[in-house]
Amino acid sequence: MVRGKTQMRRIENNTSRQITFSKRRNGLLKKAFELSVLCDAEVALIIFSPRGKLYEFASSSMQETIGRFLRHTKDSRASKRPTEETMQNMKNEAANMMKKIEHLEDWKRKLLGEGLESCSIEELQEIEQQLENSVSNIRARKTVLFKEQIQQLKEKEIVLAAENLRLAEKCGGMQVETLNGSKELGESENIGDDSNPISDVETELFIGLPPERRARRFPFRRP
Structure with missing residues (x-):
């Protein structure tokens, strides 16, 4: 059966929290022992339970390992601390800037x-x-x-x-295109006027007999 991923938060149940602490503490002590044996490493492990009980493991001596740790941290801090000469150089550089x-x-x-009065x-x-x-x-x-x-x-x-x-x-x-259309329309209108026989008919208005018939009827005039 595949175990689910454990959420990294405080276990609220006291019994479950105590059981988990015991299992993981034993596993951590076992891993510290295996690391010291397999890799010939100097390992020191300190564990305090929620009630303040101490559990520890040391591959050699706990006091010697702790002393070695303190000396190492002291040397590291001393190497990182700027010397007096370095501080003086930094001050000089800041003044020059x-x-x-x-x-x-x-x-x-x-x-x-501005301020040209003092210029040569x-x-x-x-x-x-x-x-x-x-x-x-x-x-x-x-x-x-x-x-x-x-x-x-x-x-x-x-x-x-x-x-x-x-x-x-x-x-x-x-x-x-507009001019061509207008020209074609004008030509079509002219053609219609020539072919229409009614266009030759006289439309003048006469009163009485027509001139030809009047001449034939009255050939002579009285003196």
Whole structure:
């Protein structure tokens, strides 16, 4: 039967907790003994029960192992503790860094035009030269950005011109179709007028007899 995974938390039941302590304590003491024998290691194990009872195992002597442990930890702490010379070097380095920071802050104020009263001619010329170099770099960078923007605008212009040409061709085709349709409609109307015989009929209104019949009926006039 496969055992389930034990949850790593305090066992609330007193009886179960005592049984688990006894089993695991014995297993831990056994593993410590096996480690000391198989690997020739110096092992010391100390266990206090919940009621304060002591259980221990030592492959040699518990006191000697504890003393060895204390000496080892003491040497490790001493090796990690900085020496007086190291501390002095760190203080000197911190002082140098503070001086550099103060110098940079003072130089920054002078570049901004502040605190120039104590500057000599040489320092002012150096500041002026530095500012001119900075302005030259700024203008060079600005020129590069302008060129990039101009190139982008040219590319955009090409795209818009192509789009405009496409729309113009499309509109021109629609106008040709409209003109052709109007022309065909006009021709069809003209053809209808020529073939219609009613178009030659006189529509003038006369009162009385027509002129021909009037001439035949009254050939002569009275003087």
